[in-house]
Amino acid sequence: MIRRRSLLTFAGVGGAALTLPGAAAAHAAPAPVPDAAPAARPGPIDLPGPTGRHPVGTVSLRLVDQDRQDPFAPAAGPRELMAQLWYPATGTGGRARAPYTTARVAAALERTAYLDPGTLGRLRPTARAAAPTVPGALPLLLLGHGRKGGRSNCTALAEELAAHGYLVAAIDHTYDAAAVEFPDGRVVTSALEDEPADWDAAERKEIGVRAADLRFVATELTTGRTARWHSGLPCADPARIGVLGHSMGGAAAAEAVRQDRRFAAGLDLDGGLFGSPVPEQGLDRPFLLLTALDDHDTWRRWREHQRGWGRQLRQRDSGHLSFTDLPHTAGPGHVADHLPPEVYAQLFGTVAPERATELARTYVRAYFDRFLRGRPSPLLNAPSPRYPEISLLWSRG
Secondary structure (H helix, E strand, O other): OOOHHHHOOEOOHHHHHOOOOOHHHHOOOOOOOOOOOOOOOOOOEEOOOOOOOOOEEEEEEEEEEEEEEOOOOOOOOEEEEEEEEEEEEOOOOOOOEOOOOOHHHHHHHHHHOOOOOOHHHHEEOOOEEOOOEOOOEEEEEEEEOOEOOOOOOOHHHHHHHHHOOOEEEEEEOOOOOOEEEOOOOOEEEOOOOOOOOOHHHHHHHHHHHHHHHHHHHHHHHHHOOOOOOOOOOOEEEEEEEEEEEEOHHHHHHHHHHHHOOOEEEEEEEOOOOOOOOHHHHOOOOOEEEEEOOOOOHHHHHHHHHOOOOEEEEEEOOEOHHHHOOHHHHHOOOOHHHHOOHHHHHHHHEOOOHHHHHHHHHHHHHHHHHHHHHOOOOHHHOOOOOOOOOEEEEEEEO
């Protein structure tokens, strides 16, 4: 059985599976097989296309926080991040399809997620690299990955939001993410322990750093400081900022809302609310939990103390990773060959990958449309026959 704490903090299959006896053996290299005819080259894996009217552009940025020392780096120096923006574009003519991630980062994520080598290289997003942005200030959504994940983990969700008019900024939390590749070719891998001796202390440190990363990136994108170094970037509206994340990224989203009044609304995709006072203090602004599990101790405590608008919605038949892109790669990448069936079920559930993506996209967009654009949706207040997998477990406001 996966420990519930691990399940709610790890983004990749590897972290959760490593808490299980024999998991390392299950991921060992397969025994040699006799020579056979070469297999056909596997084809591409297309992420579901976004449903919005805008084409989608994307660009990656290196950002350096000169006001903050990196507490994880082996040598003293400022905190250095990579961020990826997805945004509505005026067109994509002549622009190349953006890769899912770099080859070196893909290799690290594949090891963490028990994917066959080369799987993520086959994964094709829709966005086009450096496509021209639409004019005007856009509502900004900051997107965080799970522990030892990466900024590309929720690309299908980011593309959907961008196609509907949002500027989405996904952040690689350096020394936390499985791997971060910088423009000069340096690759920084995760420095986090799989099973810290003191989980509480580790989570407080990790969530504190993540929340500071989110706040820094929000400042960079809303004050124009980044635009001075990178021409043609989309413009973020400082009056309309939301923050969301998967797994530990969801816990960091909650803490960022607690710390910073610029963030109008927060959303947690199946993350335990570890590492911050949020379960004991609640939040005075809107916060949505969209979960695969029925309940968790940190969620119960948050519900008792939440002061602002709040909801907990449960997505039936889902696993912890159903809110990411990984279900689209699990079959082609043969993840099930490396994990016990009960572990695979807890991570991926039984919902089809395309349906899982549709559900997450629909409810995340309905939520931020409500609180950043003033467009109420009945989906947030009652069950819908179109989406019977989603149940309303708790509500306030």
